[in-house]
Amino acid sequence: MSEDYIFLKACRGEPVDRTPIWIMRQAGRYMKEYRDIRAKMSFLELCATPEKAAEVTLQPIDALGVDAAILFSDILVPLVPMGIELSFKEGMGPVLEPAVKTLADVEALRVIEPEEDVPYVLETIRILRRELEGRVPLIGFSGAPYTLASYMVEGGSSKNFIKLKTMMYKENAAYDALMTKLAKTVIKYLNAQIAAGAQAVQVFDTWAGILSPHDYTTFVAPYTKMVLDGLNRETVPVILYANNSATLLALMKEAKPDVMGVDWRINLDDAIEALGGDIPVQGNLDPTALFLPREEIPARAEEILRMGKKAPGHIFNLGHGVLPPTDVDNVKALVDAVHNFTG
Amino acid sequence: MSEDYIFLKACRGEPVDRTPIWIMRQAGRYMKEYRDIRAKMSFLELCATPEKAAEVTLQPIDALGVDAAILFSDILVPLVPMGIELSFKEGMGPVLEPAVKTLADVEALRVIEPEEDVPYVLETIRILRRELEGRVPLIGFSGAPYTLASYMVEGGSSKNFIKLKTMMYKENAAYDALMTKLAKTVIKYLNAQIAAGAQAVQVFDTWAGILSPHDYTTFVAPYTKMVLDGLNRETVPVILYANNSATLLALMKEAKPDVMGVDWRINLDDAIEALGGDIPVQGNLDPTALFLPREEIPARAEEILRMGKKAPGHIFNLGHGVLPPTDVDNVKALVDAVHNFTG
Numbered sequence: 001m002s003e004d005y006i007f008l009k010a011c012r013g014e015p016v017d018r019t020p021i022w023i024m025r026q027a028g029r030y031m032k033e034y035r036d037i038r039a040k041m042s043f044l045e046l047c048a049t050p051e052k053a054a055e056v057t058l059q060p061i062d063a064l065g066v067d068a069a070i071l072f073s074d075i076l077v078p079l080v081p082m083g084i085e086l087s088f089k090e091g092m093g094p095v096l097e098p099a100v101k102t103l104a105d106v107e108a109l110r111v112i113e114p115e116e117d118v119p120y121v122l123e124t125i126r127i128l129r130r131e132l133e134g135r136v137p138l139i140g141f142s143g144a145p146y147t148l149a150s151y152m153v154e155g156g157s158s159k160n161f162i163k164l165k166t167m168m169y170k171e172n173a174a175y176d177a178l179m180t181k182l183a184k185t186v187i188k189y190l191n192a193q194i195a196a197g198a199q200a201v202q203v204f205d206t207w208a209g210i211l212s213p214h215d216y217t218t219f220v221a222p223y224t225k226m227v228l229d230g231l232n233r234e235t236v237p238v239i240l241y242a243n244n245s246a247t248l249l250a251l252m253k254e255a256k257p258d259v260m261g262v263d264w265r266i267n268l269d270d271a272i273e274a275l276g277g278d279i280p281v282q283g284n285l286d287p288t289a290l291f292l293p294r295e296e297i298p299a300r301a302e303e304i305l306r307m308g309k310k311a312p313g314h315i316f317n318l319g320h321g322v323l324p325p326t327d328v329d330n331v332k333a334l335v336d337a338v339h340n341f342t343g
Numbered sequence: 344m345s346e347d348y349i350f351l352k353a354c355r356g357e358p359v360d361r362t363p364i365w366i367m368r369q370a371g372r373y374m375k376e377y378r379d380i381r382a383k384m385s386f387l388e389l390c391a392t393p394e395k396a397a398e399v400t401l402q403p404i405d406a407l408g409v410d411a412a413i414l415f416s417d418i419l420v421p422l423v424p425m426g427i428e429l430s431f432k433e434g435m436g437p438v439l440e441p442a443v444k445t446l447a448d449v450e451a452l453r454v455i456e457p458e459e460d461v462p463y464v465l466e467t468i469r470i471l472r473r474e475l476e477g478r479v480p481l482i483g484f485s486g487a488p489y490t491l492a493s494y495m496v497e498g499g500s501s502k503n504f505i506k507l508k509t510m511m512y513k514e515n516a517a518y519d520a521l522m523t524k525l526a527k528t529v530i531k532y533l534n535a536q537i538a539a540g541a542q543a544v545q546v547f548d549t550w551a552g553i554l555s556p557h558d559y560t561t562f563v564a565p566y567t568k569m570v571l572d573g574l575n576r577e578t579v580p581v582i583l584y585a586n587n588s589a590t591l592l593a594l595m596k597e598a599k600p601d602v603m604g605v606d607w608r609i610n611l612d613d614a615i616e617a618l619g620g621d622i623p624v625q626g627n628l629d630p631t632a633l634f635l636p637r638e639e640i641p642a643r644a645e646e647i648l649r650m651g652k653k654a655p656g657h658i659f660n661l662g663h664g665v666l667p668p669t670d671v672d673n674v675k676a677l678v679d680a681v682h683n684f685t686g
Contacts, residue, residue: 160666165631169639212607212629212662214646247589247609264555266590286555288508296512303557319555323503 005137007068011200011237011259013280013312019305020067021338022139023331024241025321026060027072030328033059043088047073050123057128061136063328064335068136068200068315069128071193073121075143075204076151078189081117082109082181084152099155099163103174111184114192121189122196129197139239140198142190144205145182145223152178161210168219179223187230194236202239202261203227205252209244209263216248225255233258239282243320249274264289264319268307280313287318290330297330298337305341348480350411354543354580354602356623356655362648363410364681365482366674367584368664369403370415373671376402386431390416393466400471404479406671407678411479411543411658412471414536416464418486418547419494421532424460425452425524427495442498442506446517454527457535465539472540482582483541485533487548488525488566495521504553511562522566530573537579545582545604546570551595552587552606559591568598576601582625586663592617607632607662611650623656630661633673640673641680648684 007020028034034056038046046052057072076094080086085097100106114122128138151157153164168175190201208220228238240252241261249260253275262271262283272281289300301316308314316338322331350363371377377399381389389395400415419437423429428440443449457465471481494500496507511518533544551563571581583595584604592603596618605614605626615624632643644659651657659681665674 160631162631162634162666162668166634169635209608212632213610214643215629244587244608247613265552265587267556270590286558288503288505289555291505291509292512300557323505325505 005067005199007315008137008199008237010313010315011239011280016313019308019314019316019338019341021316021335022066022068022070023060023064023322023335024070024318026064026066026070027056028322029324030322030326030331031059031063032328033063043074044086047077048120050120050127053120053124054127054131057124058131061132064332065339066136066335068139069132070139070202071121071125071128071141071198073124073141075141075148075206077121078112078114078118078142078185079148079152081112082185084109093157094151095156096151097155100149100152100178101163101167103171103177106174106177106181109178109181111181112188114189118189122192125193125196125198137199138197139200139202140190140193141202141204142186142193144203144208144220144240144242145179145186145227146220147205147207148182148186149175149178150207161207168215175219180226183223183226183230186227190227191230191232194232198236200237200239201231201233202241203257205240205242208242208248208252211248213247213251216251221251221254224252228255228257241282246271246274250276253279259313259315261317262319268304268314269310272307272311275311277310278312280315281308281311282315282317284317284319285334287320287323287326290318290322290326290334292330294327294330294333297333298340301334301337302341302343305338306343348410348542350658351480351542351580353656353658354582354623359656362651362657362659362681362684364659364678365409365411365413366403366407366661366665366678367413369407369409369413370399371665372667373665373669373674374402374406375671376406386417387429390420391463393463393470396463396467397470397474400467401474404475407675408682409479409678411482412475413482413545414464414468414471414484414541416467416484418484418491418549420464421455421457421461421485421528422491422495424455425528427452436500437494438499439494440498443492443495443521444506444510446514446520449517449520449524452521452524454524455531457532461532465535468536468539468541480542481540482543482545483533483536483539484545484547485529485536487546487551487563487583487585488522488529488570489563490548490550491525491529492518492521493550504550511558518562523569526566526569526573529570533570534573534575537575541579543580543582544574544576545584546600548583548585548595551585551591554591556590556594559594564594564597567595571598571600584625589614589617593619596622602656602658604660605662611647611657612653615650615654618654620653621655623658624651624654625658625660627660627662628677630663630666630669633661633665633669633677635673637670637673637676640676641683644677644680645684645686648681649686
């Protein structure tokens with residue numbers, strides 16, 4: 001009966017009784033239930049332990065009543081079997097070693113075989129499909145090649161991405177080899193998630209918004225398109241999301257996602273217009289709007305819900321991941337406001 | 344003869360023989376001459392020493408041949424006499440103590456009297472006007488209230504600005520008092536710079552781009568307008584700039600700046616269109632484009648120069664400040680490319 005889930009119907013632009021909602025990073029530190037589990041194991045251990053990863057995936061379904069679950073994992077997980085050592089230092093963000101610098105470094109990386117290299121991700125999906133059946137659909141996800149490359153070349157998070165851009169501008173062979181290898185890995189990774197039971201997938205190109213439209217077109221769009229063209233997506237909608245993408249939306253659409261994720265810096269109706277009005281959208285409340293007085297949150301949600309009606313489908317979400325200090329009761333108030341909207 | 348400077352003519356939308364160029368943060372760490380001076384004194388000492396501040400202001404005029412000078416200082420300088428202790432820790436960004444938290448904290452802040460509180464800034468301007476006369480005009484500047492408030496409330500740089508937004512959303516009296524006091528300070532500060540000889544001023548609202556259009560309109564626009572309405576700008580053009588402002592440009596224009604600064608994430612012709620085509624623009628090469636192979640820089644500049652012709656005036660600039668690791672010879676190549684453009 002998965003075809004009846006309102007999340008999937010909205011992804012396909014089919015009529016729905018109400019707008020579905022899920023929240024990027026909905027399983028996370030703002031929830032006490034999540035922090036209790038993380039007190040007992042590291043973030044990467046949690047990602048690699050299917051029963052526990054499934055448990056935290058379900059927490060916001062139970063506590064908030066959102067309309068879709070998203071696999072609990074991290075976009076950096078598939079980089080480890082490619083040949084990168086990954087660690088998280090509290091408050092520091094991820095550290096990736098060795099940083100990728102040369103064509104030889106890229107050639108040393110492997111394209112992953114998901115069933116062998118990240119079996120725990122696929123097992124988490126299988127557990128979740130059993131536990132979720134009849135409740136809400138399950139979203140799988142991956143980072144997009146550019147965002148994954150940014151972490152690999154910078155060795156972690158970055159402010160100005162100078163190492164990545166220097167490779168992109170000056171070491172074309174290394175950059176193309178890296179992006180191609182990442183695109184192949186993302187295709188295998190997402191297709192394995194789909195085979196394991198993911199009912200939709202989201203491609204996170206979190207950092208693409210640092211780019212000028214010129215550079216996005218030249219250096220990112222071809223690889224994103226390679227990924228979307230390679231997915232077994234006949235029955236599985238693909239959501240493409242980048243943070244800070246107001247000026248990139250029309251360019252991103254050329255990769256032909258089923259749904260376009262929209263960040264909060266653009267009014268949703270302007271985003272729908274920029275996209276030509278013929279593609280479902282997902283978004284786009286400012287994550288910091290959850291720091292408003294609780295009673296003001298519904299009006300903010302309703303403003304976006306009204307704008308969303310101009311698209312063939314709208315999935316309500318934040319414009320970026322929910323922030324760790326967010327009050328969970330405010331998130332609940334948001335979900336309720338979206339569910340109760342009748343405008 | 345200052346009316347003949349091409350930078351000022353472009354600001355006024357008057358015809359010019361070629362597009363003028365200056366570069367945000369053009370006096371800075373990417374220049375050896377600057378690093379040599381900074382080896383002998385701290386950043387704040389340099390800001391407070393008129394002869395030396397004037398010297399570094401002139402360095403890019405001599406070395407690069409840019410078409411305007413901009414006062415060497417920091418947007419945080421006027422916050423010190425307001426009652427904030429400011430320090431810079433190498434590689435850490437600014438630290439402001441005490442952080443502003445309550446209405447009482449705001450009430451303890453002073454509106455500055457520039458001639459008494461920051462005489463060295465005005466003396467730097469007077470020195471520069473003498474030394475620059477007949478060469479290029481001098482730009483003064485200030486942070487905008489919202490950007491200054493962000494540093495004061497967060498106690499420094501921030502990623503998600505949760506403290507600032509929590510005050511903005513929940514402590515309306517404190518937020519309004521802080522923004523009003525900052526607007527009054529900025530007005531006095533810029534008018535004093537104009538009286539001392541600044542021939543144009545730029546208002547940097549660097550962080551406004553973190554906001555949704557809704558929040559920009561509600562919480563920022565009124566104070567920016569208060570500033571621009573309070574300036575003695577009869578003969579002095581005002582440039583308003585925010586980073587990451589693609590979706591805010593039309594809202595920012597309502598404050599009636601003479602020139603709108605544009606960051607690199609939007610094609611300049613799209614920015615001109617969003618602005619209604621009737622206001623001069625400044626921008627907007629991606630600062631990381633200076634990491635391209637040197638021979639590719641002119642084509643990037645020319646693409647922007649061609650787009651700029653659609654506005655009544657265009658001042659070439661980067662879309663944000665020049666990055667410290669930038670090769671100065673690439674900056675020179677950019678300036679030469681803009682000067683040599685005949686398209």
